[in-house]
Amino acid sequence: MGKIEQAPVWGEQRMGDLVADLRGRQERAREMGGPEGLRRHRESGRLPVRERVAMLVDEGTWFEIGALGLPELRTTKHVPGDAVVTGFGRLDGRRVGVIGIDSSVVAGTTAPTSMRKQGRLIELAQNAGLPLVLLCDADGGRIPDVMGWRFSALPLDFKTFVQPAEGQPPVPRAAAILGPSYGDSALHASTADFVVMTRSSSVALSGPSVVSAAIAEEVTDAELGGPEAALAVGNAHLAVETEADAIEAIAAFLSYLPANAALPAPIAPARAPARDPETLGELVPLGAKSGYDMMTVIEAIADAASILPWAPAWGPSLITALARLEGRPVGIVANQPIVGAGALDPHALRKEAAFVALCDTYNLPLVFLHDVPGLLIGTEAERGGILHAYEQLVARIATARVPKVGVVIRKAYGGGHFAMGGRPTHPHFQFAWPSAELGFMAPEAGVGTVYRRRLDEVERAQGLAAREALAAELVQQWTLESEPWEAAAHLSLDDVIEPAATREVLATAIEIAWGERCARVTGRWQA
Structure with missing residues (x-):
């Protein structure tokens, strides 16, 4: 029996040391905005992104990718995952892709790494024919990460980011607007088949600070893109009170649809109507x-x-x-x-x-x-x-x-x-x-339009009562035809x-x- 070889050693490190290092990095990646950032985030009435994900997917099914992502431009401030969480989980037993913006750190702003993570998740979900759930809560682009030439070089591919690649069946997209959602969060909402908002959230192309600086218009989040404004023009489809309600609405919406357009819609047990x-x-x-x-x-x-x-x-x-x-x-x-x-x-x-x-x-x-x-x-x-x-x-x-x-x-x-x-x-x-009743026009309007000259002539010759009698007769004939x-x-x-x-x-x-x-x-x- 040959001698068992000792585990390989790199310098002074062993595999156990490397695994410990990995676990430390993973723990830091899950910190989100840290104690202070999470405190401010909760005080605004919003849940941390990882709690949102846990509320969305079935327990024990979360499969995260890109957790160790970091900003291209790094400062002393730690930005776990570059302010976005991406991965896959099961929702009522069906696998879905999830993008959750982490606004507890740098306000969830977008930078190249976070955009790359989002694009990667969308591409993987689309290739696999899986629905996408978008948890939106971001304050637009991050400065200086998207300044100057960096903006035009953002890893944003409109061939796949906002639509399926050629030849692929579309997958359902459902978005929850859970806070101020500008920039790429608003873009996510615009691509979604269903958008649900909490009452305190907003969605718009740019936020109030940008609007004020660019065109000197002073406007609040609610005035710009709150539920009342967004629902009236179709930027959102439903408004609810709480984040839990929003997650429930997304689950309900997806329950009507297949995982992708190449599949039949799912059938549920039949129920009698609520009214007889x-x-x-x-x-x-x-x-x-x-x-x-x-x-x-x-x-x-x-x-x-x-x-x-x-x-x-x-x-x-x-x-x-x-x-x-x-x-x-x-x-x-x-x-x-x-x-x-x-x-x-x-x-x-x-x-x-x-x-x-x-x-x-x-x-x-x-x-x-x-x-x-x-x-x-x-x-x-x-x-x-x-x-x-x-x-x-x-x-x-x-x-x-x-x-x-x-x-x-x-x-x-x-x-x-x-x-x-x-x-x-x-x-x-x-x-x-x-x-x-079917026809070109309602009987009264139709008679008044088609027979106007005849009615005017009868009124001139025989008076108003004769006009009204003829009109009633014509309306009756029109109604019978309808x-x-x-x-x-x-x-x-x-x-x-x-x-x-x-x-x-x-x-x-x-x-x-x-x-x-x-x-x-x-x-x-x-x-």
Whole structure:
């Protein structure tokens, strides 16, 4: 038996010494901002980044990379991980990539090493087809690390940082805005499919100090990019009270989506709706001008406790929500009659286009619930770019490849009908309730527009009473033409259905539209 060789020695060091050194470095990497930095951070009402990560991922699943990263420009101040934590963990059993900005040290500012770490994590997650979770809390670029030529040399690759590489299936991105988030944190939010904010957070391209210095505008974080401002323009989709609520919202959002666009959306056990479908006929009043809350209709169609509103404060005359129907994830697009009568303005159209793209990308069927008086008209709408927003939306709906099923609940007029997935956008199925009205315009407005000269002549010749009698007769004729029966007779509708049958009809129609595909995994995302 040969002699056992002694462990190799390098100078005076043994492997045990090197391991001890490694462990010391790892411990320092986990210090974040140190006692003083963490104290200030907690006093601001925010949690340290590593506590955020621990709250997000399943216990015992964290796999960190880049922990020993340090700034390229180093001073006496220790900046663990260059102010960012990156790694992988499991969220409800599914692996995700995580980027967590550490604002307890140098305000979470961006420098080359931190940017390199973030890009590396994104590339690895994208290559593996894993969702990305972005925990945002940063005060923009770090000075002097990004001054002068260093800024243009930042390791930021827009071929992979903000989008998948060519030929790769997109992966879901979910961002939590947990403090003042400027610079690359704001960029993360702009790429995310879902952005949730805490009430005390903000998100903007540049922070108040930069705005003040650059254009002499004095503005607070909240005024610049707080939840009220961000939600109104679609920079964020949901606001919550606490960081724990934000983490829960991210978990809920990702539960509807596959890990990447090449996979089917995950199915959950079916649940009965929160409201009895038999009540649907009572929830919606007859008469096109009577208001009601469309959310009550959705609650009688979707599985109980499955409705997640998506950007409710952006274009609020339109509801966009993720939900489940017999356990299957769907995207619901519905007019909201209690907000602007449900008319679609430029904000609502842009929101819908973004939501349709989200659902089409990640294999979620689209359900359209129509009760729309039309597109908003007038100078405000035109200056808001309604024509361009409308054109982009209908093109996006028409090219969507997931099942598209519509139900006209009460009214569907003009371009608003097409913006809700009407026939020219190629829905797989189109149904209507007996209460439905379809046409170019509402009867009263249509008669007043089309027959204006005739009505004026009758009034001049016979008086106001004669004009009103003729107008009533014309409105009645227009209304009869707008009812769903002729549309069904000419197959413009696939059927007229009882309100109570809506859930069952939608579920069956979606199943038929999918056919044997079950999901759009037909090679589109194969490299």
